[in-house]
Amino acid sequence: MIKMVNTVLGPVDVNKLGKTLMHEHFWFSYAGYTGNTLYVNEPEDLIKVGLEVAEKVKAHGVQTIVDPTGLDCGRMPEILKEIAEGSGLNIIFSTGYSYEAEGGAAYFRWKQAIGQGEEELYELYMSEITNGVGKTGIKPSFIKVGTSLNVITPYEEMNLRVAARVSKETGVPICSHTEQGTMGPEVAELLISEGADPRNIVIYHMCGNTDISYQKRVLEKGVYCAYDRFGIQGFVNCPRDEERITVLMELIESGYVNQIMMSQDMVNVWLGKPPAWPDEMKKNLEKWSSTHIFENIIPILKQGGVTEEQIHTILVENPKKLFASEAVEKENHILQSFSEQL
Ligand SMILES: [Zn+2]
Structure with missing residues (x-):
């Protein structure tokens, strides 16, 4: 059976x-x-930059971009749709609120205080996944949540619980932001204990941590780990790319390439x-771009013995497996009853 995933232009076969x-x-x-x-950012300016980015990544063979911008951090699916139409790139986006310090937690902390946060978040995530965002009909394909440095706040815990419940019912994956990789095992445990399938979970920013035994503790939960901040170096205790590469090579050698x-x-x-970045920060970020891994990181991995097939697993097979959930099929059947209730 063909597995489909919703992109901003509608369902696409995961094999594509x-x-x-x-x-x-x-x-x-x-x-x-x-x-x-x-x-105020004009849509045409965002589209122009988006199309330029699309051309740059397409030159490296990229066919799909996953954009996890929280709905509290500037998510605009209608503009993403124009970029997808203009470029031919698949764009997958998320529903979900960011971690507490970065996002719009105030509203839901208030609802949580009066005992209504969880149900409202559930209704929102379910409705967006089932019916699309607002009146656009454009459907997100995963839930983006997140946690703070060394702590899961009560608000974040509520958000994670809701995400797990929605993922369990829809099959839609969860991608969870971490601060420097902290709280990875705890986030995985919480989501799994609330019913999410580990194969539907991605822990973001695990490259913020260089401790191999810690990395393995997270991977042993069966979740995916994203080494997704190449190029962000030299501040907020961020490791440098060389250190990230060492960790990644060791994990690949240890047999974790499928995650x-x-x-x-x-x-x-x-x-x-x-x-306007301060000078030192500007220098540390000079390589940061949407094509940095292709230009500067993957060649080093290959020199170190990582095979073409392993790179293919990381960039093609793992994202495909993540999105090969039954969300689209389920949505047409089981979830219909949810939208009728609204
Ligand atoms: Zn991000």
Whole structure:
């Protein structure tokens, strides 16, 4: 049976996803950017940049970009749709709220305080996955959630529980942001204990950590781990790319290639006022781009003995397996009853 996944242009056969970048932002900002009315991003400017990015990644054979911008951090599916139409790239996006410090937690903390947070989040995620975002009909294909540095806050725990419940009912995957890879085992355990399938879970930003035994503790849960911040170096205790490569090679040698994903977490447009990076930071970020892994990282992995087939597993097979859930089929049958209730 053909497995389908929803993209911004509708359902696509997972076998046609091809080379996939699992974590890239066409644009992004931290919740609150909309308050700065002096800087409003015009759709045509976002489309222009998006089409340029699409051309650059396509030159490296990329056929699909997964954009996990939280719905509180500037997600705009209608503009993603124009980029997909103009470029031929598959674009997969998410429903879901970011971790507490980065996103729009205030509203749901209030609802949580009056005992209504969980149900409202559930209704929102289910409705977006089933019916699409607002009146657009454009459907997200995974749930993006996240946790803080060394802690899962009560708000984040609620968000994770809801994500697990929705994933269990729809088959849609969950991608969970971490701060420097911390709380990976705890996030995996919580999601699994709430009914999510480990094969439907990606722990993002595991390349923020260089401890192999810790990495294995997370991988042993059966989840995917994303080494998705290549090019972001030298600040907030971020490891350097060389250190990330060492960890990745060791994990591949240890037999975990079927659970590994790679990306760059590039932000191509910062919504709001564009940042003027301090000089040292600018230098540390000079390689950060949507094509950095192809230009600078994969060649080093290959020199170190990683095979073409293993790279194919990481960039093609693993994303395909993740999205080969039954969400689309389920949505046409079981989920119909959910939308009738609304
Ligand atoms: Zn990101």
